Amino acid sequence: MISGKNFFHNISGYTDIKIIIAQVKKLEWFEIYDFLEYVCSYINDDDVYNASNLLLKNQNSGFRFVDHILIPISDETDMKNVENAINSNFDNGHIKIATQKLSEKNPDYPKIIGESIDGVEIAIKNVVSNLYDDTPTNKFGGNIKILKKHNFLDGHPAYIEILNKLYGYASDGGIRHPKDRDYKITEADAVFAVEICSAFVSFLKYKVSSL
Template identity: 40%
Template sequence: MIFSERMGLVDKLPMNTDSLSKAQKNDIFNFFANTFLEKNTPFGEEERHNNYKLNDILTSLFHVNITDIYHDANNNLSLVRRNIDRSEWYITYDFLEYVLENFSQGNYHYELANKMLESTNSGYRFIKKQLVSIVNKIDSKNIKRAVNKKLDDGHLSNALKEVSKRKDPNYKVVIKESIDAAEIVTKKIAIELYNDSNKKTLGQYVKTLESNGFIEGHNAFLKALSALYGYSSDGGIRHPKDDDIYDIDKSDAIFMLEVCSAFVSMLTTKYSELKTAN
């Protein structure tokens, strides 16, 4: 927190998910310009490459008429800025995602972007290169850790991608993918370490891990997870039915994603430790 905020002289920027202030748009644009545009030299390779970047953004993202671009190529950076200024807040986030997806050199730039978003108190962060909301108490670190273990066959990534959709996310898909991730990781560990059957349910695999001392002292958590598994199965979520029992909303989906990510993270950490010890 900066001096003026600590002293109560100015209000800290509110965390927002449906707007961007002029200052926040400035920061996003400055992040792009400082990170992805090298200092130009007349007729140099950097200048030609930067013009390519700017032209690509203007035509592919903002759909600017190409005659406007080549009319005054020296002002294309200003043209990007003007399009950001007159665009809705979510188009600015589209811009940020677009430049990172097309011009970043690995995870480093995503980490820089997250620091910039945090400094402006944005309600979004990049997780697995997807810009997602953090306002609904999603445990982003836990989800990222679980996703990066890559033992869940991509189910958590699918859930994360679905819940972060700006238009018409399917929250039942989020719940299904989340619980499938928990089941597949539990199954893999039970089979690999204890030669278990490949035709059991999540609850049965959990009992295998419990009986072999792999997970201990988590009885309440495991009972809750078993109940969530039953909830996702009997409500027409994992196995669609004509008459669904539950009306699923975003908070339900985020809760399931968070719980299953925590469970997967715990299992994969214990699994990694055990493999390292052996």
């Protein structure tokens, strides 16, 4: 496999666009993404990233640039949630770490899920610390109860249960402890975790800003 950087330097001496296009067409599909990611990082301009996302969207690609990282997320709402979560300063950078790991050539999917859910856990603790006099607990469910007590979260039991199970998925479902897991974690699982955890951190940001 040729890296985007190496391919860029290999064609940098060519001036004929037809020759460059012919060389690009020889690449495998994943090498083209790698090349695109390197060129965008080399230019390092927001307009280039935005234009690349428009191109990816028009080509029905399953990848988008989020915070200058090319990851397998194509839904516009999910992209915004990930960007908002990264920029929220609520999760101590865990969502960004998860997206960075998602863009790696050999992603550690359980680690991505763990980082995503850690982001939710930290975000909830930060909201408790910043908004209320209560001291955050070391229990995910305990902090959820504090937010519920202050009417920060919808009190519907099903809604609260979903949040608790989200954390339990990482703690008790074998995500952090591979020996307890008898199933394979896939890219789909990791992308789902990044999306749903980003959505919740983004939700917390919105709730705090609206108070």
